[in-house]
Amino acid sequence: MMVFMMAMSMVQKPANAQGDLDVNAKAAILVEASTGKILYEKNSDTAQGIASMTKMMSEYLLLEAVEDGKVKWDQKYTVPGNLSEMSHNTGLSNVSLREEDSYTIKELYEAMAIYSANAATMAIAETIAGSEANFVKMMNEKAKELGLKEYKFVNSTGLNNRDLQPYVDQVVGGPEEENVMSANDVATLAYRLLHDHPEVLETSSIPKKVFAEGTVDETHMDNWNWMLKGLLREYEGMDGLKTGTTDFAGANFTGTAERDGLRFITVVMNVDVPPGENSYDARFSETRKMLDYAFNNYSMEEVLPADYKVKGQKTLSVEKGKEKEVQIKTDVPLSMVIKNGEEDQYKPKFVLDKKKLNDDGELTAPVKEGEKVGYVMLEAKGKKDLGYLTDKGTNASKASVVTVDSVEKANWFVLSMRAVGGFFGDIWNSITSTVKGWF
Known part of the structure; x- marks a missing residue:
């Protein structure tokens, strides 16, 4: 009892x-x-x-x-x-x-x-x-x-x-x-x-x-x-x-x-x-x-280092560029005040700046080195987060994601060849799909 x-x-x-x-x-x-x-x-x-x-x-x-x-x-x-x-x-x-x-x-x-x-x-x-x-x-x-x-x-x-x-x-x-x-x-x-x-x-x-x-x-x-x-x-x-x-x-x-x-x-x-x-x-x-x-x-911990590359999103596609993609990374370390023992209660979340992208989710050349394309923030996993006093504080808990290199715009000849290649590629894909349908 x-x-x-x-x-x-x-x-x-x-x-x-x-x-x-x-x-x-x-x-x-x-x-x-x-x-x-x-x-x-x-x-x-x-x-x-x-x-x-x-x-x-x-x-x-x-x-x-x-x-x-x-x-x-x-x-x-x-x-x-x-x-x-x-x-x-x-x-x-x-x-x-x-x-x-x-x-x-x-x-x-x-x-x-x-x-x-x-x-x-x-x-x-x-x-x-x-x-x-x-x-x-x-x-x-x-x-x-x-x-x-x-x-x-x-x-x-x-x-x-x-x-x-x-x-x-x-x-x-x-x-x-x-x-x-x-x-x-x-x-x-x-x-x-x-x-x-x-x-x-x-x-x-x-x-x-x-x-x-x-x-x-x-x-x-x-x-x-x-x-x-x-x-x-x-x-x-x-x-x-x-x-x-x-x-x-x-x-x-x-x-x-x-x-x-x-x-x-x-x-x-x-x-x-x-x-x-x-x-x-x-x-x-x-x-x-x-x-x-x-x-x-509580202590202030560096949870993401500078030059961190987002898992599953290490590159972005580039339209009309000499290169078809560019690597991206964080520009500064990301630190946050964290309760002792709860370091694993946060996961990085990547947020793209949609204003930088076309309808297909691509950057458009030319792209500058160090150009900001979004940010990474920490998201609490299964834990109530009380947030911040101000937006200024919220921004302090984010690390900008930037391009690693510059990408120049491709010249008209390269773009033309890509267009031709894309045209015949589409025809070939259509033919192979049709042939597969016969069997």
């Missing part, structure tokens, strides 16, 4: 979608950072509160504006009364900004990225867009441009609009609204931030810094990402990105860590808080669980 009961408990245990990882949060996602390959997800397509993870979008827009020369790091911002008042609200994360004093954009950016300073974030938004409302419009437009799907931005900070009401002329959206995104979209934003503006890590990795050092407003900023080196929940390789907490959103964290050239992105949203643990610790515990799982179970 005991053996039977144990067996039944094993059978009835609910299976996790990704097998051996379960994250105690309303939503979560784990991604390999170079390609955006999704390794784990839980309720990742549903929009919900993101709190101060919002500031990743504010960072993206600032870094883009600096890159485009529209904003300079040493540019000064003079603090108006409303933002000075907000910066002294001790119920919100802030650094003190003295009215009519000036601060550089670099100082305000560091306060935003390290200490999640809300008034400093709004100052940056005003610098870039002229007003909070205009900046919110830019945030939503950029989200669409980046291919995000489930999102809505109503402010630059991630606060509830009720917290902003006293400090702005008019809030965007409803009086109780907050910014929302899906875990998939948060991870996509983090992925694009790391790829388009990798310098973000130079600031997000700073564990401690002093704002307005040597003044009466001096603020010692400890990064809210406690997993950074030297902080309470230190984790090897951790260097970003952004925490966030409100009553509506719960405890959230977008993390990223790199070891030996392999980087992962994690997102946890509205984590479950076990008895005796606070929400700050809980989000880091779940992130640690995800990163341990990733680093212990």
Whole structure:
């Protein structure tokens, strides 16, 4: 009876979608950072509160504006009364900004990225867009441009609009609204931030810094990402990105860590808080669980070498060429993040570029050496594949297939002889078929 009961408990245990990882949060996602390959997800397509993870979008827009020369790091911002008042609200994360004093954009950016300073974030938004409302419009437009799907931005900070009401002329959206995104979209934003503006890590990795050092407003900023080196929940390789907490959103964290050239992105949203643990610790515990799982179970493997020739498709026929066919091969090695022990769970799939071929599936001479004729990708065998965050990531998991040699177009005489040979060949084939039919 005991053996039977144990067996039944094993059978009835609910299976996790990704097998051996379960994250105690309303939503979560784990991604390999170079390609955006999704390794784990839980309720990742549903929009919900993101709190101060919002500031990743504010960072993206600032870094883009600096890159485009529209904003300079040493540019000064003079603090108006409303933002000075907000910066002294001790119920919100802030650094003190003295009215009519000036601060550089670099100082305000560091306060935003390290200490999640809300008034400093709004100052940056005003610098870039002229007003909070205009900046919110830019945030939503950029989200669409980046291919995000489930999102809505109503402010630059991630606060509830009720917290902003006293400090702005008019809030965007409803009086109780907050910014929302899906875990998939948060991870996509983090992925694009790391790829388009990798310098973000130079600031997000700073564990401690002093704002307005040597003044009466001096603020010692400890990064809210406690997993950074030297902080309470230190984790090897951790260097970003952004925490966030409100009553509506719960405890959230977008993390990223790199070891030996392999980087992962994690997102946890509205984590479950076990008895005796606070929400700050809980989000880091779940992130640690995800990163341990990733680093212990996955590696980047070269699965196809350069010059790989596709089995059963090592050549393509060429119409009107001096040669009747040309060899084809991959131009670069194909690497992919793979779970340990699952190297044989993927098979190469060759996809031809039909625009390059005639109706008979042939290339037409002349053909250049190294001309791209398709690509090879890896296809999972009998295994659910979660795909990639973006098409850019999908393309990174493909290797182009190119021609090995060039094929010149044959001259008119050769083409004429082939046509004559083809004509008599067709007659001969017709005769032999007829004769065979007599017997």
